[in-house]
Amino acid sequence: MKFSSSCLDTDTKGDEMASQPQHTTFLERNAQYVASFGDKGSLALPPARKLAIVTCMDARLDPEAHLGLKEGDAHIIRNAGGVAKEALRSLILSQRLLGTREIAVFHHTDCGMLTFTAPDVQAIIKDAAPGNAEIAARVEAIDWLDFKDLEKAVKDDVAYLKSEPLILEGTPVTGWVYDVGTGKITQVA
Amino acid sequence: MKFSSSCLDTDTKGDEMASQPQHTTFLERNAQYVASFGDKGSLALPPARKLAIVTCMDARLDPEAHLGLKEGDAHIIRNAGGVAKEALRSLILSQRLLGTREIAVFHHTDCGMLTFTAPDVQAIIKDAAPGNAEIAARVEAIDWLDFKDLEKAVKDDVAYLKSEPLILEGTPVTGWVYDVGTGKITQVA
Numbered sequence: 001m002k003f004s005s006s007c008l009d010t011d012t013k014g015d016e017m018a019s020q021p022q023h024t025t026f027l028e029r030n031a032q033y034v035a036s037f038g039d040k041g042s043l044a045l046p047p048a049r050k051l052a053i054v055t056c057m058d059a060r061l062d063p064e065a066h067l068g069l070k071e072g073d074a075h076i077i078r079n080a081g082g083v084a085k086e087a088l089r090s091l092i093l094s095q096r097l098l099g100t101r102e103i104a105v106f107h108h109t110d111c112g113m114l115t116f117t118a119p120d121v122q123a124i125i126k127d128a129a130p131g132n133a134e135i136a137a138r139v140e141a142i143d144w145l146d147f148k149d150l151e152k153a154v155k156d157d158v159a160y161l162k163s164e165p166l167i168l169e170g171t172p173v174t175g176w177v178y179d180v181g182t183g184k185i186t187q188v189a
Numbered sequence: 190m191k192f193s194s195s196c197l198d199t200d201t202k203g204d205e206m207a208s209q210p211q212h213t214t215f216l217e218r219n220a221q222y223v224a225s226f227g228d229k230g231s232l233a234l235p236p237a238r239k240l241a242i243v244t245c246m247d248a249r250l251d252p253e254a255h256l257g258l259k260e261g262d263a264h265i266i267r268n269a270g271g272v273a274k275e276a277l278r279s280l281i282l283s284q285r286l287l288g289t290r291e292i293a294v295f296h297h298t299d300c301g302m303l304t305f306t307a308p309d310v311q312a313i314i315k316d317a318a319p320g321n322a323e324i325a326a327r328v329e330a331i332d333w334l335d336f337k338d339l340e341k342a343v344k345d346d347v348a349y350l351k352s353e354p355l356i357l358e359g360t361p362v363t364g365w366v367y368d369v370g371t372g373k374i375t376q377v378a
Contacts, residue, residue: 064254066219067218072248080282086275
């Protein structure tokens with residue numbers, strides 16, 4: 001496991017809450033957005049660019065910003081790793097009900113998914129609840145979708161979507177790596 | 190089904206690709222972001238606000254913008270509907286490996302998920318591939334996670350996360366509706 005010890009310390013303690021919950025500031029923060037909302041209330045439900053993006057939940061990624069997309073342009077699906085398999089339901093609905101016709105998969109450097117294996121995360125959770133058979137069973141039932149090689153994972157996800165019968169045939173699917181150190185994207189598939 | 194006929198026409202035709210794929214413009218768009226990247230390359234992997242957001246893939250939502258979040262602040266998990274159940278793997282990894290300690294679930298007005306039922310989408314896909322038994326079987330195997338009542342769906346998702354044994358006990362979980370007509374958020378759970 002490649003986590004720094006300080007990061008793991010935070011993880012395994014598991015009980016340190018932020019002093020004040022973040023949600024208490026949401027309304028105040030949102031008021032600034034509302035004040036400059038402009039005519040965005042007239043945007044259509046189907047994405048204008050007929051584009052669906054699959055990318056990671058990582059906090060350092062702002063896909064709208066790093067791709068210069070604005071509200072109304074594209075569906076953005078995010079999960080731990082930017083894993084295409086878990087995005088399948090969303091992608092099908094995006095295509096069949098809302099007319100998107102192109103998919104781009106983004107993973108990124110320094111991804112948390114590269115730092116653990118399924119047995120690692122299973123051990124962390126089980127060790128935090130010793131003897132709890134329900135938790136042990138639930139943990140073992142989850143497919144953690146971990147991957148070891150960044151570029152290979154992107155290429156595998158693109159190949160998976162191109163061969164998935166529920167994705168519309170002929171859909172352009174591209175694969176990219178986002179560099180968290182520079183903000184640059186590189187096409188790898 | 191509440192889709193407008195024009196929207197459904199686009200959907201069921203299913204073969205109209207954008208004249209030029211959007212990905213051909215990604216590098217140019219990204220160059221502008223890179224030029225103003227500043228010191229974001231030094232951001233840490235764990236989210237600074239120890240916050241995880243679950244929200245919809247809808248193109249009209251820019252969660253970073255409407256919550257005033259910046260790169261490095263929060264994990265953002267997005268899928269069709271902002272469904273908590275499908276976000277579980279990501280939320281567990283967010284908490285156990287990367288130290289987040291608060292969850293906020295956002296759904297939104299005019300959500301595509303409110304416009305169909307599982308049989309609707311199954312019929313659309315099966316009708317587009319008549320007699321294809323493989324597609325029919327795959328379509329029926331998917332849990333489409335459709336919902337009928339916006340506020341109830343948010344409340345149900347919050348209750349689900351609060352009772353899920355793999356989410357850390359005592360995690361503050363709040364539920365919100367984003368109004369696509371005004372940009373305003375309202376807390377409902």
